[in-house]
Structures are given as C-alpha cells and as structure tokens.
Amino acid sequence: MHACRRKALPALLLGLLLGAGSAVVQAADYVPVPAGSLRSVLVSDADPGPVAVASYAMRATPVTRAEYAAFLAAQPQWQRETAPLVFASPGYLAHWGAAADAGASASLTAPVTEVSWFAAKAFCASEGGRLPSWVEWEYAAAADATRADARDDPAWLARILGWYGRPADGPLPAVGGAANFYGVHDLHGVVWEWVDDFNALLVDADSRAGDDPDRLKFCGAGAISFKDRANYAVLMRIALLSSLKAADSTSSLGFRCVRAEGATP
Amino acid sequence: MxxxxxxxxxxxxxxxxxxxxxxxxxxxxxxxxxxAAGPLPSDSIYHLDLPLHDQDGRAFTLASGQGRPQLVSMFYTSCQFVCPRLIDTVRDVQRALPADSARQLHVLLVTLDPARDDSAALRGVAAQRHLDARTWTLARSDSAGTRALAALLGVQYRILPSGDINHSTVLILLDRQGRVVAQSTRLGVPDPAFVARVASTVAAAD
Incomplete structure (x- = not known):
C-alpha cells in the first residue's frame, strides 16, 4: 500500500494540474473575516447571549461548477458513478453530463449544486479548508456592502428576502455578485449553502412539546428557538438545512469553504 | 502544490x-x-473511516463491526434523563430476543461529547450499568468524526455553553454489511416492529 501511495503521488499531482488546467481554474480567493460577536437568529434558553466568533478566512465566492469539475478529475472517487451512496444519494450531480463533465451548455462559473455534505467537506479539505459553521456563515452574511451587521435595516432585509420570491427554474447566475463589507460575494441571492454543523440547528419550530412523545428525542436543556423572526431569509436557510440528511443534495444547494486566516493549501 | x-x-x-x-x-x-470481508455495499455506513476508541482505550474502526448485526446510537455520559433510558431501551430489546440472538447482536454507543467523555468516563458507565463488554462497546471519536457519524446516522446535536448537549436520540439497526435496516426513536417500551426487525436481521446473519 505504501509503495502504491508513494508512486501515485506525482501522478496524482499531475492529474490535478491537468484537471485544473482544462477547466481554467485559479486558486480560490479567500478573504479575512475578523473576530467579533454575533446576535445569532438561533438562540436557546440556555444560550441567550451573543456568540463570540473567532477570525477566519472565507472563500470570496461559492464553489463553481468548473472548480468542482477540477476536483472530480483529481479525486475520481467523488464522481457520481463511484461515490458511495451513503455519502451521496442519487440526486448527487444528477444533471451533470458524464462523470466529471460540468456540461458545455451550463455556465462553468455558476455555483455547483447537487452536492452532498460529505462531498462538500471533501472538496473543502482538498483546498486546505473546511465547511463554515452555521455561526461563521451567519456572521459573514449579516453584512451588507458597507456595514458588518446590516440586519437592523428593514430595507436590506427586504432586499435579500426578495430573492426567495424569484422563480427557481431558470439557470443559476454566475458567481461574483456585489461584494459585502468583508469582500465576500453571493452569500444571499444565488444558492443555499451547506454548513459543517447543519445537523446542530435543532429547530423547535413545530409542536414537539407538551405530551408529544417526540419530546423525549431531546436531551439536555431547552430546544433552540428563533430570536429574530424578522430575518425570514436566514430562518428559511435554517429550516432547509435542518431538513436535510448529509447524503442529500438539491439543485439550489451549493457551498463555500473557510479556513484559518493566513492559511494556504 | x-x-x-x-x-x-x-x-x-x-x-x-x-x-x-x-x-x-x-x-x-x-x-x-x-x-475485512469483501467489498462494502454502496449504502453501507462502514464506508466512513471513523477513528474510535472503546471504553478500555483500544483503537478500532467503525468498519470493524462488519460481519455481525449491530445496534448503534449516540449518547453522552453526563446526560441525566434520555441517555440512561437509551441503555434501558437497548436492554429491553435484548431481552425481547432469544438468548442466543441477543448474544450475536452487538451494541455500539458513541459519545457526542468526546471532549469530556474519555475512556475512563465511558468505562465508568459500563461498570455502573453492568454492561457486558462482549456485547456492548462504548466509544469516542474526535470532534470532526463525531459530527460526521451523527450526520451519517441522522442524529442532530448541539453542544451548549453549559456543557449540556441538545440531541435527538435514535436507535439504528445495521446489518452485517453496515446497512441501516431499521431505526427507532421510541424510548421506554421498545417498538415491537423494531424488535421484530432486530430478530429477523440477527437470524439472517447466521
């Protein structure tokens, strides 16, 4: 096994170069997001205060189809035909052409979607990153173009909410919309995004209380509730993420990665 | 590069x-x-390369469960209410089986709290609850591995600043290849349909 790995490494790197070259992919741009604190829309009885957020660097744009195609060329075990079902259920890359072909007609600069949580994690690891936590995503997404936290501005909330009324059947736009305060693009208005702790959101939005036997599903302190009910756009993300399983994928769910500030792959 | x-x-x-x-x-x-035993089916959770340590500190992998049916769940030792009932419920499932079937069914409980649940803590629960080490394994992974296993099993959990953990509880039956055959969220008196699936899966593994 060792011999195999040693010999395979240069070839693998060559494959990576070729794959990246053919898709014309440059190294992803990560921008620093300084430490701070966040009034998360998620709050529990036991956790009412602002959340401290450590600094990190975030991918400026969601991962594109071209970037994902390069990843598939370098790591063919994530191609649709080879990825185990347990990591990627049948919707995975369902509308791609051949195994690693992002499609000529589809925009290669559009965000990749139809990817599972496991696949997104593997992609991020391949560039020295990881998926953001929910709090990291929400923190960066609280900013508009000029303010780190624009969420008290009803006009801004209305603008991001406007996206959700848009028909979802057209092709996705290319990444690279207007930059926010941190220089991060497309946190709103293009796709939903995976977070690392999507299975930590534990929304208690239904009737799992009183004498419902499902109440026993929850151990520990009170369940999470929504603090800022005006921020529908973000609450809808939480509702979506909470409903997913890690092998699931949807046509409007993409991802981006974060890594330690100053880190390079 | x-x-x-x-x-x-x-x-x-x-x-x-x-x-x-x-x-x-x-x-x-x-x-x-x-x-260990031939290629895994595509829908086997044993594809997850999960580093684990048992209550005696011995390293093992999730995939080492291959070859026998297993009940898997996640818990944590400082949990006061649901987690003790989880162990009670597994015991009730075992009691509902013929004795030789119960012996063939392995139970793997993985902690959601690897930061605090070291091997000694897991060993303490195993001793306190008189869990037979031939059948029961209490285990821990690392933080990322715990999140990945929970994601795979559909377990939701959130660690609170107090150290408590909000989590959903599900008992999952795996066949000898690591495929999910059945699951139950009912604590207390076990779901008879779930017990029946456990019995048939153990019998099929003979």
Missing part, C-alpha cells in the same frame, strides 16, 4: 484516491485486501 488530505474517508477509499490510472489495477488489488 496542493495537499490532498482525506481525513474522513475509509482506508479502501483513500487508497483508491491515491491511485493513478497506470497503477489502478495494482491499487485496486491492495484496496481489496484492506477490506
């Missing part, structure tokens, strides 16, 4: 990842040898 870590992939998977076309046949041969 880019480094390509594969931290959460199983060994057979990782070997394949490192293989170039020219070495593919050789590597597939090596990958085949690395599997």
């Amino acid at each position: 880019m480094h390509l870590p594969l931290p959460t992939l199983p060994r057979r998977f990782a070997v394949r990842a490192a293989c170039h076309r020219a070495l593919l046949l050789l590597c597939l041969g090596v990958a085949g040898l690395a599997g």
Whole structure:
C-alpha cells in the first residue's frame, strides 16, 4: 500500500494540474473575516447571549461548477458513478453530463449544486479548508456592502428576502455578485449553502412539546428557538438545512469553504 | 502544490484516491485486501473511516463491526434523563430476543461529547450499568468524526455553553454489511416492529 501511495503521488499531482488546467481554474480567493460577536437568529434558553466568533478566512465566492469539475478529475472517487451512496444519494450531480463533465451548455462559473455534505467537506479539505459553521456563515452574511451587521435595516432585509420570491427554474447566475463589507460575494441571492454543523440547528419550530412523545428525542436543556423572526431569509436557510440528511443534495444547494486566516493549501 | 488530505474517508477509499490510472489495477488489488470481508455495499455506513476508541482505550474502526448485526446510537455520559433510558431501551430489546440472538447482536454507543467523555468516563458507565463488554462497546471519536457519524446516522446535536448537549436520540439497526435496516426513536417500551426487525436481521446473519 505504501509503495502504491508513494508512486501515485506525482501522478496524482499531475492529474490535478491537468484537471485544473482544462477547466481554467485559479486558486480560490479567500478573504479575512475578523473576530467579533454575533446576535445569532438561533438562540436557546440556555444560550441567550451573543456568540463570540473567532477570525477566519472565507472563500470570496461559492464553489463553481468548473472548480468542482477540477476536483472530480483529481479525486475520481467523488464522481457520481463511484461515490458511495451513503455519502451521496442519487440526486448527487444528477444533471451533470458524464462523470466529471460540468456540461458545455451550463455556465462553468455558476455555483455547483447537487452536492452532498460529505462531498462538500471533501472538496473543502482538498483546498486546505473546511465547511463554515452555521455561526461563521451567519456572521459573514449579516453584512451588507458597507456595514458588518446590516440586519437592523428593514430595507436590506427586504432586499435579500426578495430573492426567495424569484422563480427557481431558470439557470443559476454566475458567481461574483456585489461584494459585502468583508469582500465576500453571493452569500444571499444565488444558492443555499451547506454548513459543517447543519445537523446542530435543532429547530423547535413545530409542536414537539407538551405530551408529544417526540419530546423525549431531546436531551439536555431547552430546544433552540428563533430570536429574530424578522430575518425570514436566514430562518428559511435554517429550516432547509435542518431538513436535510448529509447524503442529500438539491439543485439550489451549493457551498463555500473557510479556513484559518493566513492559511494556504 | 496542493495537499490532498482525506481525513474522513475509509482506508479502501483513500487508497483508491491515491491511485493513478497506470497503477489502478495494482491499487485496486491492495484496496481489496484492506477490506475485512469483501467489498462494502454502496449504502453501507462502514464506508466512513471513523477513528474510535472503546471504553478500555483500544483503537478500532467503525468498519470493524462488519460481519455481525449491530445496534448503534449516540449518547453522552453526563446526560441525566434520555441517555440512561437509551441503555434501558437497548436492554429491553435484548431481552425481547432469544438468548442466543441477543448474544450475536452487538451494541455500539458513541459519545457526542468526546471532549469530556474519555475512556475512563465511558468505562465508568459500563461498570455502573453492568454492561457486558462482549456485547456492548462504548466509544469516542474526535470532534470532526463525531459530527460526521451523527450526520451519517441522522442524529442532530448541539453542544451548549453549559456543557449540556441538545440531541435527538435514535436507535439504528445495521446489518452485517453496515446497512441501516431499521431505526427507532421510541424510548421506554421498545417498538415491537423494531424488535421484530432486530430478530429477523440477527437470524439472517447466521
């Protein structure tokens, strides 16, 4: 096994170069997001205060189809035909052409979607990153173009909410919309995004209380509730993420990665 | 040049990842040898290369459960209410089986709280609850591995600042290849339909 790995490494790197070259992919741009604190829309009885957020660097744009195609060329075990079902259920890359072909007609600069949580994690690891936590995503997404936290501005909330009324059947736009305060693009208005702790959101939005036997599903302190009910756009993300399983994928769910500030792959 | 870590992939998977076309046949041969009992089905959770340590501190992998049916769940030792009932419920499932079937059914409980639940803490629960080590394994992974296993099993959990953990509880039955056969969220008196699936799965594994 060792011999195999040693010999395979240069070839693998060559494959990576070729794959990246053919898709014309440059190294992803990560921008620093300084430490701070966040009034998360998620709050529990036991956790009412602002959340401290450590600094990190975030991918400026969601991962594109071209970037994902390069990843598939370098790591063919994530191609649709080879990825185990347990990591990627049948919707995975369902509308791609051949195994690693992002499609000529589809925009290669559009965000990749139809990817599972496991696949997104593997992609991020391949560039020295990881998926953001929910709090990291929400923190960066609280900013508009000029303010780190624009969420008290009803006009801004209305603008991001406007996206959700848009028909979802057209092709996705290319990444690279207007930059926010941190220089991060497309946190709103293009796709939903995976977070690392999507299975930590534990929304208690239904009737799992009183004498419902499902109440026993929850151990520990009170369940999470929504603090800022005006921020529908973000609450809808939480509702979506909470409903997913890690092998699931949807046509409007993409991802981006974060890594330690100053880190390079 | 880019480094390509594969931290959460199983060994057979990782070997394949490192293989170039020219070495593919050789590597597939090596990958085949690395599997314990033949190729895993595509929907087996044993594809997850999860590093685990049991209550005695011994390292093992999730995939080492291959070859016998298993009940899997997640818990944590400082949990006061649901987690003790989880153990009670598993015991009730075992009691509902014929004795030789119960002995063939392994139980794996993985902590959601690897930061505090070290091997000694797990050993303490095993001793306190008189859990037979031939049947029961209490285990811990690392933080990322715990999140990945929970994601795979559909367990939701959130660690609160107080140290409490909000989590959903589900009892999952795996066949000998690591495929999810049935699951139950009912605590207390076990779901008879679930017990029946446990019995038939153990019988089929003979």
